[in-house]
Amino acid sequence: MIILKYSKSGDAKYIPHVDTLRVLLRTLRRMKIKVEYSAGFNPHMLINMSPPLPVGIESETEFLEIQTAAEAEGFSELFGKNCPKGFSALKIWQTEKSPKITANTTAAQYSAETSAFDGIALSSEEPKLYALSAQKGKLIFTIACGNNNLRPDRFLESLAQKYNIALNTREIKITRTKLFTGTRENLIQIDNTII
Amino acid sequence: MNSCDKIFSSIEKAARYTGGEFNSPEIKYGKNTVSFCFCFPDMYEVAMSNLGLKILYSVINNNPDTVCERCFTPSDEFAAALKNAGERLFSIETKRRLTDFDMLGFSFQYELSYSNFLYMLDLAGIPFYARERGEDYPLVIGGGPCMINPEPISDFLDLCVIGDGEYTAPALIELYKKHKKNGGKKAVFLAEAAKIEGVYVPSLPARKVKKAMVKNLDEAPFPEKFLIPNIEIVHDRAVLELFRGCTRGCRFCQAGFIYRPLRARSVDTLEKQALKIIETSGYEEMSLSSLSTGDFEGLRELASRLRPHAEKLNFTVSLPSLRMDSFDPEMTENSRKNSLTFAPEAGTQRLRNVINKNIIEENITATLTDAFGRGYDNVKLYFMLGLPTETMDDVSGIVALADKIKSLYRQITAGKGRPLRLGVSASVFIPKPHTPFQWAAQIDMEEARKRQNYLREELRRRKVNFSYHDADSSEIEAILARGDRRLSAALVKAYEKGAKMDGWTERFRYGAYIDALNECGIDKTDYLREYEPTEKLAWDFVDIGVSKEYLKNEYKKALAAETTADCRQSCNGCGIEDCNQKL
Numbered sequence: 001m002i003i004l005k006y007s008k009s010g011d012a013k014y015i016p017h018v019d020t021l022r023v024l025l026r027t028l029r030r031m032k033i034k035v036e037y038s039a040g041f042n043p044h045m046l047i048n049m050s051p052p053l054p055v056g057i058e059s060e061t062e063f064l065e066i067q068t069a070a071e072a073e074g075f076s077e078l079f080g081k082n083c084p085k086g087f088s089a090l091k092i093w094q095t096e097k098s099p100k101i102t103a104n105t106t107a108a109q110y111s112a113e114t115s116a117f118d119g120i121a122l123s124s125e126e127p128k129l130y131a132l133s134a135q136k137g138k139l140i141f142t143i144a145c146g147n148n149n150l151r152p153d154r155f156l157e158s159l160a161q162k163y164n165i166a167l168n169t170r171e172i173k174i175t176r177t178k179l180f181t182g183t184r185e186n187l188i189q190i191d192n193t194i195i
Numbered sequence: 196m197n198s199c200d201k202i203f204s205s206i207e208k209a210a211r212y213t214g215g216e217f218n219s220p221e222i223k224y225g226k227n228t229v230s231f232c233f234c235f236p237d238m239y240e241v242a243m244s245n246l247g248l249k250i251l252y253s254v255i256n257n258n259p260d261t262v263c264e265r266c267f268t269p270s271d272e273f274a275a276a277l278k279n280a281g282e283r284l285f286s287i288e289t290k291r292r293l294t295d296f297d298m299l300g301f302s303f304q305y306e307l308s309y310s311n312f313l314y315m316l317d318l319a320g321i322p323f324y325a326r327e328r329g330e331d332y333p334l335v336i337g338g339g340p341c342m343i344n345p346e347p348i349s350d351f352l353d354l355c356v357i358g359d360g361e362y363t364a365p366a367l368i369e370l371y372k373k374h375k376k377n378g379g380k381k382a383v384f385l386a387e388a389a390k391i392e393g394v395y396v397p398s399l400p401a402r403k404v405k406k407a408m409v410k411n412l413d414e415a416p417f418p419e420k421f422l423i424p425n426i427e428i429v430h431d432r433a434v435l436e437l438f439r440g441c442t443r444g445c446r447f448c449q450a451g452f453i454y455r456p457l458r459a460r461s462v463d464t465l466e467k468q469a470l471k472i473i474e475t476s477g478y479e480e481m482s483l484s485s486l487s488t489g490d491f492e493g494l495r496e497l498a499s500r501l502r503p504h505a506e507k508l509n510f511t512v513s514l515p516s517l518r519m520d521s522f523d524p525e526m527t528e529n530s531r532k533n534s535l536t537f538a539p540e541a542g543t544q545r546l547r548n549v550i551n552k553n554i555i556e557e558n559i560t561a562t563l564t565d566a567f568g569r570g571y572d573n574v575k576l577y578f579m580l581g582l583p584t585e586t587m588d589d590v591s592g593i594v595a596l597a598d599k600i601k602s603l604y605r606q607i608t609a610g611k612g613r614p615l616r617l618g619v620s621a622s623v624f625i626p627k628p629h630t631p632f633q634w635a636a637q638i639d640m641e642e643a644r645k646r647q648n649y650l651r652e653e654l655r656r657r658k659v660n661f662s663y664h665d666a667d668s669s670e671i672e673a674i675l676a677r678g679d680r681r682l683s684a685a686l687v688k689a690y691e692k693g694a695k696m697d698g699w700t701e702r703f704r705y706g707a708y709i710d711a712l713n714e715c716g717i718d719k720t721d722y723l724r725e726y727e728p729t730e731k732l733a734w735d736f737v738d739i740g741v742s743k744e745y746l747k748n749e750y751k752k753a754l755a756a757e758t759t760a761d762c763r764q765s766c767n768g769c770g771i772e773d774c775n776q777k778l
Contacts, residue, residue, distance in 0.1 A: 029479070
C-alpha cells in the first residue's frame, strides 16, 4: 500500500471532507494507477483518509492510505499533475502494514495566525488540550483529534472567551500542522509510525 | 485576510465561489484581451451541469486574446456578505467584478431563471434596461434555448444569440476584438453584430432573425477537458452529446422543433471524445446525451466500442431520454439495475395521438415485460396534465395504466423478488413557442389542481408514488414562455417584490408575480388563452427553420387526433432546408 501525505491550502480549505474524498478518488483515477476495489455489488476504492478537517482550516498533514501495488517513485509528480488547485503531495511511503491512521489518530497540532494572545501567560484546564503556546503572532496548540475530537476553531473561541479577547476566529488563518497517535504523556507523530 | 476570504469564510458552501477546479485554464490578461464572463442564472450545482457552458468555456478560452470566466447566481448568504463587504458581484476565476468585463453572456435554459438574471445584474451594479447602460458597461448577451422567444427580456439585453452558439459566440468575439481596437461605440458594434447569423439586436428595428445552426457536429468544437467540480453538483458525470435535434415530432416538445434538423456525431468521433473525456476527468460515469438516445442508429456500435474501455478505465455508461419504442435492455445489461424512466406523457392512446407521442400500448407492455424479466423493479413514468383536448377519461387513463403495469409485474415475477416500486410524475402542460401547440390555451390552475388531487388520491391508494409541482409555477412559466416586451416591467417589479430562485420550489413566490402583473395593468389571461391562427405572435420574427404553416397544420391534425410519422420514415415537409434525416 501507498501512504500519501498531502497539504490542503488556499481556497481548497473550503472543500468539505466528503467532497475532498471525491476529489482524491478522481485524482487517483486520473493518475491511472491500479487501486484495489472492494468486492460486492457496489465496489469502491480501498482507501482511507485521516480524520476530517473542518471547513476553513488548512492543513500540512493530511494522509491518504491507498490499497495499491503502485510504486512510490513518481507518485508525487503524478499526483501534482492530476490534483486540483490547493492540493500538494508532501511525502510518499510504500508499506506492507497499514498504520490505521483513521483509527489511531488521537491528537493534532494547529497553528493559528494571531497576535491576540502574545505575551499572555496561557494555561487551560481543557481536558482535550495537550499543549499550548503563543509566540510572535502565532498561537500553537495540540488538541484531541479523531474519535475524541475537539475542533480547533471552537477551542480558539473558548480560549478567547476565557481571556476576554475579542476574536473573530473565522478571520484567522488556522493550519493543522501535525497529526499524532498515542496518549497525552506520549504523543507520537503519525509520520513516525509508518514503517 | 482579503475581502474575498472574509466573504468566503463567513458563508456555507464557499467552494461554489472559489474556483481552482481541475482542468482550470490559465487565465492571462494582456493589453488587448477580450474578457467574457459566462453567467448562468442559477446556483453552481445547476450551472456546472450545463453542457453549453462546458463547450463555450473551452472554445472561448482556447481562443488567443480572449478569456472566459464564470459567474453564477449566489446564495442569499453570499449576497449579504457581499453587501456587507461593500463589494459587487465578481467572477469565480480571478474574482473580477462583472462590470470590468467586456461581455457578459447569460445562458437562459428555462424561463423561471429570468428573475435570477435580474438578481445577478443587481448584485453586479448593472442597470437592468439596455437603454440605461452607457459605453462603460459590459455588453449583456443572452443565449440558450429561451432565446427563441427572448421578448420578455429583450429590453434588458444588448444582444441575443439564437440557436447553436459554437460558431456564433467566437464570431461575436472576433468582431468585438476589432471593434475594441478601433475604440468604437456600442451602437456601431451592435449594428455590425446584427449581420451575424443567429444574432438578434433588440434595439434595432424589427426584422426576421434566422437561428444559427451547426451543420456538422463532428467538426464542431467540443472540449477535450472539462472543469471537474470540487463539490457535488446535480449532473456529476461526463457528458457525450450524441446528436442534436429530433425526428419524432411530439407536438408539445419545443426542443424537438427548435433544434431541427437532426445532426448526429459519428461513432468514431464519439468514441474518441469519450476516451479523451474519461482520461482527463476521472469521472466514474458517462452519460450519452440527446433528445432521444434510443433513436441513435449507432448506439449499439458505440456501446460495444465503449464496453472494453469502460471495463479498463472503470466507468459506467448511462442512457437518459429513452423511449418505450426504442428501448433496448441489452444496452443497460452490464450496469446496475437502477430505475428506468419513461415518458408516456398521456394516459390514453387517443391523447397520445393528439400530442403525437407515438407510443402504443404494445410498446409499453413489451418494454416493461422485457425489463421486469431482467430484474428491473423500479420504474418512473412521466405524464403531463392539461394537454389540449384532455378530459377526465385521459387522466383516469393514467391510473388504469399504473394498474396494468402493476399486474404485469406480478405476472412476470410470479410473486418472487422485491415488490414493484412504481412512480408517476405529472407536470402541468405549458404551451411553448415554435411548437404546434403554441396556439393552445393552458389549463386553468384550479382545474389543474383538481386533476392533480384526483391522481394523488387514486395512485396513493394503489401504493404508487405520485410526484408533482404546485401548478402556480407552471402558470408563470407559461406567461413568460409566450410573453412579449410588456412583461419586462412586470419582471422588474416581481424581482423587487422578492422573486428569486424561481426554479426552486420552496423559493418560488407566485404572489410576487401576480402583484407585479396587476400593478403593470397586465391581464395574465392574454398569455394563457387560446390564440387564433391568424394572430401575430411575439416570436414570429424568429425563424427556426420549421414553417408556421407546418405548425398550424400539425395543430389541426392534433385536434383531430391524427398522428404524424417519424420523419426518418418519410419527409413531412416541415420546412427545414438542408436536412439529412440520418442518425
